[in-house]
Amino acid sequence: MCSTCGCGSAEVTFEGEAHDHPGPSASGALHSHSHEHELAQASAHDHAHDAFAVESGFAHTHAPGLDAARMLRIEQDILAKNDGYAAHNRTALRERGIFALNLVSGPGAGKTALLVKTIQALGGHYPISVIEGDQQTSRDAERIRATGARAVQINTGKGCHLDAHMVGHALAQLDPPEHGILMIENVGNLVCPAAFDLGEAHKVVLLSVTEGEDKPLKYPDMFRRASLMLLSKIDLLPHLDFDLGLCVDNAHRTNPDLAVIGVSALTGEGMAEWLAWLARGADAMRATACATARVERSDALPPSLARGSSGG
Amino acid sequence: MHEMALAEEVLQIVEDAARREGFRRVRALWLEIGQLSSVEPEAMRFCFEAVARDSVADGARLEIVAAAGSAWCEACAAPVALASFGDACPYCGGYRLRVTGGTQMRVQQLEAE
Numbered sequence: 001m002c003s004t005c006g007c008g009s010a011e012v013t014f015e016g017e018a019h020d021h022p023g024p025s026a027s028g029a030l031h032s033h034s035h036e037h038e039l040a041q042a043s044a045h046d047h048a049h050d051a052f053a054v055e056s057g058f059a060h061t062h063a064p065g066l067d068a069a070r071m072l073r074i075e076q077d078i079l080a081k082n083d084g085y086a087a088h089n090r091t092a093l094r095e096r097g098i099f100a101l102n103l104v105s106g107p108g109a110g111k112t113a114l115l116v117k118t119i120q121a122l123g124g125h126y127p128i129s130v131i132e133g134d135q136q137t138s139r140d141a142e143r144i145r146a147t148g149a150r151a152v153q154i155n156t157g158k159g160c161h162l163d164a165h166m167v168g169h170a171l172a173q174l175d176p177p178e179h180g181i182l183m184i185e186n187v188g189n190l191v192c193p194a195a196f197d198l199g200e201a202h203k204v205v206l207l208s209v210t211e212g213e214d215k216p217l218k219y220p221d222m223f224r225r226a227s228l229m230l231l232s233k234i235d236l237l238p239h240l241d242f243d244l245g246l247c248v249d250n251a252h253r254t255n256p257d258l259a260v261i262g263v264s265a266l267t268g269e270g271m272a273e274w275l276a277w278l279a280r281g282a283d284a285m286r287a288t289a290c291a292t293a294r295v296e297r298s299d300a301l302p303p304s305l306a307r308g309s310s311g312g
Numbered sequence: 313m314h315e316m317a318l319a320e321e322v323l324q325i326v327e328d329a330a331r332r333e334g335f336r337r338v339r340a341l342w343l344e345i346g347q348l349s350s351v352e353p354e355a356m357r358f359c360f361e362a363v364a365r366d367s368v369a370d371g372a373r374l375e376i377v378a379a380a381g382s383a384w385c386e387a388c389a390a391p392v393a394l395a396s397f398g399d400a401c402p403y404c405g406g407y408r409l410r411v412t413g414g415t416q417m418r419v420q421q422l423e424a425e
Contacts, residue, residue: 078322079321196314
């Protein structure tokens, strides 16, 4: 059980930089535990009202000679709790102008290699931090930290995906810098992570050209939820019987709006386009956060100043 | 096997309802699972039976209500049925389809005693 908020994530462990959970003084941290409890309480409160309102419209059924049984209308999304945590993460990230991506792929598509190259190329312009998700080991986080970037490793134990609650904890530990880029490298798995919103701005799906053109048709849920598909390891194309056009067509069958960029972390081919996509997203997120902060500051001014009173 | 995580979420929703409404046992539980959702109904049955053991929902009958997948075809400017992602529009054979229904995963209702 988590000693900070008492959640029962027994199998999930966090391994990060050499600092503990931020204390109450780190009130600017993204995921304060008090918020989390407010969230849990707020949702429990709402549900109680919903259930009461609906259930009161339901007659209890009593069958003679049988135990009293009653029908209760619940009407609740199975993922409502995860989505609540995700919304909280998303708001906290937006307020701090952090462009967050959920990187998903099958195992071995080259997510970590691409991240290392991305940090080396862009880390001087944007603070980049990383949440690494794997069932076991902190090997990926160590590879990221070797670049100088901040990283926290989540070990999901037997879990096959990250969820928004785990990411909330990791954010509290990582405390990613404002106006930066946060990369969440999900567990290598093209199936399970699809359903779990983490609070990211976009899902980015990696597909290496060694995997076959039909992956988007075999695992459509992941591709339909992504905004960008990175076709990785394109330096290997001359050695493979891989039809790039067919792969893109298959991806567009499941998601007509999916953007596609081919990249090679090894040769650097396509990296400029990927980095430009990232920079556009990060700049837009920063601009939105700054504009929101300006509006809030002007709201806080006395009415006479906020209206630009001439004072005459 | 994300159905295990989803089954645990279902159980938590049921246990929250049990605390709120003060019932001791669930006889039956209705889940609405869209044809285009991330759930395999048989895997959900298997996982729910496992996670519900020794809980208020131990032995509860699981009724899975299927919801059909549907989409809007941009080329035809018409609503169409969509059984799975990657299928073509049944009228024009194109793929510019916007999903409009069938992705839901909901706990609808339960029978308690």
